[in-house]
Amino acid sequence: xxxxxxxxxxxxxxxxxxxxxxxxxxxxxxxxxxxxxxxxxxxxxxxxxxxxxxxxxxxxxxxxxxxxxxxxxxxxxxxxxxxxxxxxxxxxxxxxxxxxxxxxxxxxxxxxxxxxxxxxxxxxxxxxxxxxxxxxxxxxxxxxx
Numbered sequence: 470x471x472x473x474x475x476x477x478x479x480x481x482x483x484x485x486x487x488x489x490x491x492x493x494x495x496x497x498x499x500x501x502x503x504x505x506x507x508x509x510x511x512x513x514x515x516x517x518x519x520x521x522x523x524x525x526x527x528x529x530x531x532x533x534x535x536x537x538x539x540x541x542x543x544x545x546x547x548x549x550x551x552x553x554x555x556x557x558x559x560x561x562x563x564x565x566x567x568x569x570x571x572x573x574x575x576x577x578x579x580x581x582x583x584x585x586x587x588x589x590x591x592x593x594x595x596x597x598x599x600x601x602x603x604x605x606x607x608x609x610x611x612x613x614x
Contacts, residue, residue, distance in 0.1 A: 478574035480554035485527030487556065489569060493518050493585055496571060501591035503535070507546065508555065511599030512589075515557060515568035516580060523567050530556065 473491035493516040504513035531550040534543050540562065547556040557568040571580050589595075601607060 480549035482552035484529040495586040500595040511596040514571040520567045
């Protein structure tokens with residue numbers, strides 16, 4: 470693993486933990502329809518690291534191989550088989566890198582657009598209902614209290 474700062478995280482139930490050394494190469498915000506289905510949201514947000522800079526520990530890691538409808542290349546998605554949490558993925562198209570879901574870090578506040586490169590990809594599939602524009606109600610906590 471590279472020298473540098475360490476960031477830890479894991480799944481919701483705690484059965485799987487990970488650590489990443491150093492800063493990510495970039496943070497990708499993917500708006501493709503596959504990531505929308507994969508996350509159940511408007512996009513997926515993944516921190517991209519060299520595989521050598523990541524360690525994952527736990528005995529409940531599952532894997533699913535998905536083939537892209539567009540490129541035909543595979544993506545190996547990892548998840549906790551106990552709670553279903555996303556644990557990132559590897560891509561056939563980019564050997565030697567691995568993603569970790571940005572929201573799964575214990576302290577995700579270190580990921581900022583000022584400190585890392587953020588890339589939005591597949592913007593052609595972007596959902597306009599995910600925008601926090603002027604027309605949207607915004608509440609710091611739940612709207613019921």
